[in-house]
Amino acid sequence: MHIPDGILSPTILAAGAVVSVVVLAKSVQESKKNLEQTAVPIMGVMAAFIFAAQMVNFPLLGAAASGHLIGGALAVYLFGFWPTTLIMTTVVTIQAVVFQDGGISVLGINILNMAILAPLAASIVYKLLRKSKIPVTLMVFIAGWVSVVATAAFAALQLGASNVVSYRLALQTLILWHSIIGIGEGLITGAVVPFARRSSFFLTRREERS
């Protein structure tokens, strides 16, 4: 899901950068009000964990393709939407700057996709399912899957809007692959959440968890 340089149009890149800057300004504002210093190392270690997990591409059985965790649904479950945007932005920025994973001109769009839209999709799922009686593991699986597929759909719209390929083809192809990758996201999220809970890696204020 890390988009390289040279594919999207300058207009889309600029629009992505502007939206990301605006949202991140709001994230910083939120954390100035709500983020306790004691939570910082816990979120930092989860950022490091997500960075590590993103390195492990899992094969998609039977296809010459792979996928890896985004981690947005995991972080949102533990910390809520606004803190997650800071965690994911740290990861995505380091990947682009230090490891050339995701283009530098696309950083705004990659932050928008993986640090804002993926967590946003997951937090909507949590909001909808919070009151239902389904088990936590199933809920985070669904949030993980939805976050990946929704992000793929946005990435497809960005391709369409850049006149790279038709909207229809982009949506079809990206959603197809990511509906498989999303299963991996859901499984990993479902596997990690119980451990994180056992370590009390979450923010205790309830309103921040949705």
Next chain:
Amino acid sequence: MMKKRIYIWITVSLFIAGAVSLLASQHPDGYEKAGKELGFIDRATSYLHSPLPDYAIPGMHSWLSSSLSGIIGVVITFGLFLLLGKMAGKRN
């Protein structure tokens, strides 16, 4: 108590980035795969020369190269977030 848990998670992250990552699939990811099918991935380029491109230490040709890159990445990510969190978090 919390300190110990944080050490455990850092150790696990270092292990994943430094060792488990060596088993990662080398196939293109979903976006690249779609890009191959639709023909747009050929336009991909890189405007920035990163110090550790593609999670490898330039000139080093062994598994250690990507293993060390992963370990460095975990350390930088943790360190940068601590800094960012300190600046963006509540003042005590």
